[in-house]
Amino acid sequence: GAACVRDGLTSYRCNCTSGFGGEFCNETLPKCSDANIRCRNSECVETGDPSIPVYCRCYDGTRRDPRLNDTCPFSPCYERETDTPVCKNNGTCRIVNNAHVCDCTGGFAGQNCTKTLKRPLCEDVPGVCGVGICQQSLTPPYYSCNCGNYPSTFGKIITDLTKCEESGCHAQNPCQNGGTCSNKGKGAFLCQCPSRYTGVKCEKQSACFNNPCLNGGVCEAFNDTAYFCTCPAHFTGARCDLVIPDPCQSKNCGPYGECRDIHGTAVCQCSDGFHHNNEPCENPCLGKNCGPGVCTEKKNSTYEAVCACPVHRKGDSCELPNDKCREAPRCGGGYCKPNYASARGYSCVCEGGIVKVEPCPFSKSCPIKDCGTKGVCVETDGIIVPPSNRPIYYVCSCKEGYISSGSCDDVLGAQMATAQGRCGPTGKPYPSRNPNNPFGCWCNNGTHIPEIDADGPAQYCV
Known part of the structure; x- marks a missing residue:
């Protein structure tokens, strides 16, 4: 059944039919069913190519020649001793982390698809998982939904049979330039954009992209054109480009005070013991004449200067004599005599010239x-x-x-x-x-x- 074809002017070659090879198509090609062809831990593939009629396809993607007893490395998808698939009942094997995972069909489940599932099967409830993938389970309700790339169940299997809903926040984050996606349900989403970007998907540069605010101002963008600058102290203007004059620059608080800018007003904060009346901080006793007395500070809101007078003087400046005897102190049966060595300022002279602090007794x-x-x-x-x-x-x-x-x-x-x-x-x-x-x-x-x-x-x- 081979066909002879001209190969040049003087030569010929044979086109062999399937299963035969050799120069004259008189050799039978090896088949996967031949007893001497064994692909351990792999799958046998017939090519129909006389040069490589069969080969073993290994799980790692490499090929081996079974005629040379060239075996594949061990595959988790095949039984080590029998070289039979571990996934039974037409299950499809996948290798995950060097271990086999069986995707079962036809009402079977379990690690190797050997257990018969109870109804309902995924094919009995089409669309139950919405945009998710239905997977069979051995326990009631015997199936679960893999929501795949969708919001709160991304990459997880849910078992409460909640239908997977489509969301804008899929695995390929729609928010660009570092934006954070928030699911709003039914395919809607909201992007929280970084300060330099704006737009529905943070796809536009905001008005703050190049920070138009000067002198340390903080930019807040409303969209891609409008912005607002929050200026630091001593600066103002739409871009914080104007300097606010320092009110303390022309305020003299003296060597005993420090000028403070209180809401644009210069205020002198004096050291303890000094005061001011919109003037440099000074000692309140400066220029206060207390005569024989001593000037002291009355620590109220203005640090008022007051005179501490000796016992024999009184008045704001100790300018008045302080004759306690003129105040008619009660000396009983004696008379009053000034005594400035006493804290009371007087003594009582009693009958017989006796001097006492307390009042004198009356004569009987x-x-x-x-x-x-x-x-x-x-x-x-x-x-x-x-x-x-x-x-x-x-x-x-x-x-x-x-x-x-x-x-x-x-x-x-x-x-x-x-x-x-x-x-x-x-x-x-x-x-x-x-x-x-x-x-x-x-x-x-x-x-x-x-x-x-x-x-x-x-x-x-x-």
């Missing part, structure tokens, strides 16, 4: 021997009597119409009425020991006026 007997027939000796709180300005604690209390000039023998008459008018409605006149001003006033508020000037103002008691 009235020292005034004669108040006349119209008066009696009474004790007082200490009436200051000029010219000595020492208090007296006993006076003659005379009957109405009489005055005491050591006794109560002088008739007053109209003079007493005049004194009543000068003491006012809340005062009551009483006789004094001064013949020139013979009346004093007792007032309802507990005070008294030792002498009334006859030519002075009325209404002494208020």
